[in-house]
Amino acid sequence: MIVKFLRNKVVEVEPRKDGTLRVSWRLTDDLLKMEVNLVVQPPALEIIEATAELGRFVPKGLEDASEIIEDVEGVNIGAGLRKIVRGVLGGPEGQSLLSEAVLECCNAVILHFTRPGLEIGEALETDEERLEAVRAMVKSSPRLVRSCISFQDDSPIMKGLDL
Template identity: 35%
Template sequence: MILDYTRCKHASIAELEENSLLVRVAVEDTFYAAEVEMVVGLPALEVTSIKGKVKRAFSDKCQQAVPLLNEVVGMRVGSGIIKAVNDLVGGPSGCPRLADLILEGFNDVILRYTMPPLREIVPLAGQAQLEAYQVYLRKSPRLVGSCIAFAEGSPYREGLEV
């Protein structure tokens, strides 16, 4: 079967020397292509600059949403960010697909910070891994109940008071 539609979305986080992250997200699909590039300052995880392009879209009108990207400068990656980005960049007068690229980048910033502890824990086996996860959950209570691995009844939750 020949595909009618294809999409490739790629996000990357690069470490900049000046205590910040360079977050790049690009999407290319059958009807649309766009990219967003943000600098996120550390340790506050605050967006200090953003630029982006709609490179191809069904309608030329979609270009009108690009200036809305500036609304994100000053935002911090944290609670409430999804609604803020969807309201200010997506929504009736914006472009939800540009908002989605920003949120993809923010999600990947969070994943970048979950990676170092996982790099230590995942190679462990059996009881050693179980205990390492229990310590990790105590340090990161936001993860408790966030997925089936950390749901009630999971061995990783044993002995953990919530």
């Protein structure tokens, strides 16, 4: 059977010598070829540079994506990010493809910073130690509570946490 549609997406975060992070996001599918690049300045995680390039069958409204995306420069990856990015790139009815690409870049930056903490927990020797590490993470980050199946009230992780 010949496949009817294929899509590949990749996003990568690369720390640079000047202390910034370069985030590169690329999408290739049967209809669209798209690339978004951000430069993010820690520790405030300000987006200091944003570029976009589209090819193949460019959706209506995204012909000027390279100019539109500049509106996210100056935005911090922080509280209210989704509302801000969707808002500055054209509002809820606006350039959803572009705003979702930027949000995926930002999510990659967040996960880039999440990785070291998870690595510390993984390096622990026993299951009990690892469980305690996860519990400590929940205590310090109450937003995790009920955020997914692992942190629902009936999860063994949550036993005795009283959150």
